[in-house]
Amino acid sequence: MKGALNGNAIRKAVPALILTTVFSAAFVLDSGRPETTGISHSIETGQSRIHVQLLGVNDFHGQLNVTREVNGRPVGRGDYLAAYLKERKAENKNTLLVHAGDMVGASAPVSSLFQEEPAIHVLNKIGFDIGTLGNHEFDRGTKEMLRLIRGGFNQRSEYFIGAGFPYLCANVLNAKTNSPIFPPYKIMKVAGVPIGFIGVVSDDTPSMVDSKAIEGVTFIDEVTAINIAVGELKDQGVKAIVVLAHISGKQSSRDAAASGEIVEMAKLVDDEVDVMFAGHSHSYLNTEVDGKLLVQAESYGTAFSDVDLEIDPVTKEIVSKIAEIVVTYHDAIKPDPEMKALIEKYETEVTSVVDEIVGTAAFDITSKRNENGESTLGNLIADSERSMMNTDFAFINPGGIRAELQAGTVSYEELLTILPFHHHLVKMQLTGDQIRQVLNQQWQHDQVRMLQVSGLKYTWDERKTGSDKIVDLYTDDGTLVVPDKTYSVTVTSYLANGGDHFTAFQNGTNKEMGPIDVDSFKEYLKQFNQPIRSFIDGRIQKVR
Incomplete structure (x- = not known):
């Protein structure tokens, strides 16, 4: 402690x-629970x-x-x-x-x-x-x-x-x-x-x-x-x-x-x-x-x-x-x-802003991560941010995703509920070795925070001790990530500043500010070949 x-x-x-x-306060009896008057007799x-x-x-x-x-x-x-x-x-x-x-x-x-x-x-x-x-x-x-x-x-x-x-x-x-x-x-x-x-x-x-x-x-x-x-x-x-x-x-x-x-x-x-x-x-x-x-x-x-x-x-x-x-x-x-x-009064007042339709989801796309640490919604959002900033990789902190994308018509209101923080996207340069450091920081003293990724595939082994659980790093075409090579990376301003103890992002260079994350996601989905789909595709693999 x-x-x-x-x-x-x-x-x-x-x-x-x-x-x-x-x-x-006024007292009313409720037959659904034991009756009480706020007092009882103590023998002691x-x-x-x-x-x-x-x-x-x-x-x-x-x-x-x-x-x-x-x-x-x-x-x-x-x-x-x-x-x-x-x-x-x-x-x-x-x-x-x-x-x-x-x-x-x-x-x-x-x-x-x-x-x-x-x-x-x-x-x-x-x-x-x-x-x-x-x-x-x-x-x-x-x-x-x-x-x-x-x-x-x-x-x-x-x-x-x-x-x-x-x-x-x-x-x-x-x-x-x-x-x-x-x-x-x-x-x-x-x-x-x-x-x-x-x-x-x-x-x-x-x-x-x-x-x-x-x-x-x-x-x-x-x-x-x-x-x-x-x-x-x-x-x-x-x-x-x-x-x-x-x-x-x-x-x-x-x-x-x-x-x-x-x-x-x-x-x-x-x-x-x-x-x-x-x-x-x-x-x-x-x-x-x-x-x-x-x-x-x-x-x-x-x-x-x-x-x-x-x-x-x-x-x-x-x-x-x-x-x-x-x-x-x-x-x-x-x-x-x-x-x-x-609540209905507030809903009416925001209707003109949030009712914009951005597409149709073929099925529920959720933030629930599988045993490897990957989620369909995490993949979709990370892909949108990587696409917007045109980088090699993108990383999303799981705590930044706050709701699910439900099947059917998708409104801007849903996206605002999913990504409520309005963080800016940030483009930066990291070496392959620094990317490995970032991923190893997912294992923290009190919890595991599995980043959602785009453009990257990696394997991890929970049996490895300490803060070195990452085994192999690849680009999405299967090419090994080179430790001393520089790669372009997209993250939110929250991660860029070392949020959630991901301090390795603070070492990024040539940082460029981009659009708000939820607006980037909206534009990506509007250009998506409808209906919107996202799958688990093995970006994160646990060694067994």
């Missing part, structure tokens, strides 16, 4: 910023225990009108998520709605084309109580992130009111003042009992965004920041503590072992922490590690976390905690009418 910073120095940088609120103390419900969302990414599938059933969308949260909230008057970051960024056009204001507006309407930052909140820069949350003007929109609930973040500091840009924690009183909430975002965020986007802020170690905040909460008598952490963690099922940075963090944070909401990895998580309940509810509003707590009103301690990850199946509920109308 990362080394801790000097505690006294950080304690000075993370002052106590406490805002206390009293939460109450003779007092009534307080039942608190925390409903959590992570990595929504402004997917207001995007439907996905789980088990062959439609899921997601802001109006269905709102309906589920409203239904669950009505079951317990002691309910708080929380989120663990990445509510914006990589968003659908109905949010991204309006500077992400629609996503925040929907969160306000749903009634979220508290949240934290994710790395994608920084996509448009710190200044714009602060405007979106606190309210204000920008050059493209009128005044926006901002988030109607507080954001917390203990480990992002103003570089000049060394103080947090948001309160590190907040005390919420539920039925008279104080619950402390702490927010953190991955300190690896600088590797995930353009360096200009985080000018003026610094990121410190998450565990250090959490433990300092816990200490200050404990000094104020708070014994029920929840962390909202945009930190990755995952399980393949409820009974499977959990992995990821949040698991290691749970072992290091103060034992007064009871619950940690995770994010970033877009995965399932519902387990207990070192006495802390860890949850993550997939992504894109396809699920949410329902954490049920019992608190002793005398000791103020959480004495019981259990969680459920709830999938937002459309066929089990009706969409919230207010949210549905709001």
Whole structure:
């Protein structure tokens, strides 16, 4: 785990910023779940225990009108998520709605084309109580992130009111003042009992965004920041503590072992922490590690976390905690009418921009990678970028592809959902040896990021140790890539700047800026011999 910073120095940088609120809500019985009044009797103390419900969302990414599938059933969308949260909230008057970051960024056009204001507006309407930052909140820069949350003007929109609930973040500091840009924690009183909430975002965020986007802020170690905040909460008598952490963690099922940075963090944070909401990895998580309940509810509003707590009103301690990850199946509920109308309003406003038809897909072309690491959509996009910039090779980072190309008519809206970041294409020169370095950087300390390629074929061997898993490199006609020969390469500006730890791209020479990636993709598809097709053709091969 990362080394801790000097505690006294950080304690000075993370002052106590406490805002206390009293939460109450109307209570409605729901025959679909156990009835509760928010209290139960405790034999141990003779007092009534307080039942608190925390409903959590992570990595929504402004997917207001995007439907996905789980088990062959439609899921997601802001109006269905709102309906589920409203239904669950009505079951317990002691309910708080929380989120663990990445509510914006990589968003659908109905949010991204309006500077992400629609996503925040929907969160306000749903009634979220508290949240934290994710790395994608920084996509448009710190200044714009602060405007979106606190309210204000920008050059493209009128005044926006901002988030109607507080954001917390203990480990992002103003570089000049060394103080947090948001309160590190907040005390919420539920039925008279104080619950402390702490927010953190991955300190690896600088590797995930353009360096200009985080000018003026610094990121410190998450565990250090959490433990300092816990200490200050404990000094104020708070014994029920929840962390909202945009930190990755995952399980393949409820009974499977959990992995990821949040698991290691749970072992290091103060034992007064009871619950940690995770994010970033877009995965399932519902387990207990070192006495802390860890949850993550997939992504894109396809699920949410329902954490049920019992608190002793005398000791103020959480004495019981259990969680459920709830999938937002459309066929089990009706969409919230207010949210549905709001989303349709935004859809109408962007129609003239996004309804352009660019072609027809013969079948679903997906970003799902096979066991070698290759995907049909990755191949198609990489081919488009290589063609536009007329280079020998092209590389696409997998995190840049955010949706699938579905069979049938293809609109510009679909392309904007697939490639939502609007990165420029960059042409550069790399040697064969530098290309090998790039490909070996796919194996990182916590995950594997398989680049999608065009014009190149290569083999890799997972049995090789260290950072040298690439075996052979060829051009697409079967010619070996020569280590000291120079080749022309296309990447996005994100990769050109070393994003996702692909620092070898920073060594590229003779860099030339090209068009926006999604516009390049649109023009490529419009010129495609219809219908649009893409196949797995052995560009990436795993040695067996």
